[in-house]
């Protein structure tokens with residue numbers, strides 16, 4: 001991470017304390033109230049929980065600090081993506097999205113098509129050079145999930161903007177510590193804080209961030225009208241998780257960087273992708289636009305049966321979907337219909353000490 005990220009990480013740890021008065025609790029209270037005392041309508045900071053709640057506002061303030069942009073919280077990453085796309089689209093509008101990105105975002109595209117949105121799917125690697133004529137919103141995911149292809153965000157934004165399209169970047173795999181799409185020209189960031197930001201596999205959460213006040217107002221209004229609001233306890237969990245995000249990320253990225261070259265050298269492993277490897281096709285752009293290479297590694301084993309055997313045998317891999325938790329997790333992505341080989345595994349490196357994790361991975365690979 002760079003100096004600016006370090007400063008944001010330090011500011012985050014002192015963020016709450018700066019607004020405290022004497023005898024206030026140091027820890028964020030969970031204010032779980034659906035409605036607020038309104039004897040009259042003057043000077044009200046809160047009225048009803050669908051419009052605003054202190055606990056999610058506290059987490060929005062943290063996320064705003066990290067993003068350097070106004071932020072609206074949602075009860076999941078998909079709720080955030082949905083709100084951002086609704087704010088940018090409508091019947092007759094055109095959405096371009098990655099054909100190799102998170103499969104539920106593609107399903108959301110198909111859902112939007114039933115409301116009159118025209119959806120164009122383009123592989124991540126072809127997006128920078130795509131024809132944006134007539135496109136209203138471009139949704140990007142870089143590195144793509146699960147293939148880990150990386151595209152040049154700044155170059156894509158320049159071309160998309162010239163054609164009149166806005167760019168929404170799903171920054172879930174990187175977080176604002178490792179990649180800053182808004183600084184690179186994207187109009188909007190969407191993210192699933194369910195992953196590394198909350199970091200403990202115990203909460204779903206998402207956010208939309210943008211420096212365009214009119215867009216953010218539309219997103220906020222969408223949340224109020226659809227009632228897609230996070231709960232106070234979920235916001236509290238994310239608030240707590242965010243305070244250790246940079247520490248966890250440092251460990252996870254560091255370990256991924258140590259283990260990727262060892263995995264690639266193992267005879268059982270094929271076509272490994274990790275943007276931090278100098279030989280990876282994503283490396284050059286990743287090194288330019290990311291301040292860390294992330295904690296996701298993807299690779300193939302011979303076939304589905306071999307991959308399942310490895311995942312079941314390795315005592316340091318929790319077999320589950322999702323990524324970014326304290327523990328290493330992994331799964332075969334074909335089971336979700338991703339366009340990958342049967343033996344393709346997405347591994348999310350956790351916070352285990354690197355050598356202990358490597359011993360377990362190596363033992364199970366050797367046993368294949």
Ligand SMILES: Cc1ncc(COP(=O)(O)O)c(C=O)c1O
Nearest residue numbers: 076077078102145172192194205
């Ligand atoms: C890249 C990406 N975006 C969005 C989401 C959706 O997040 P959530 O599960 O919190 O709705 C996911 C979930 O896996 C994801 O991987």
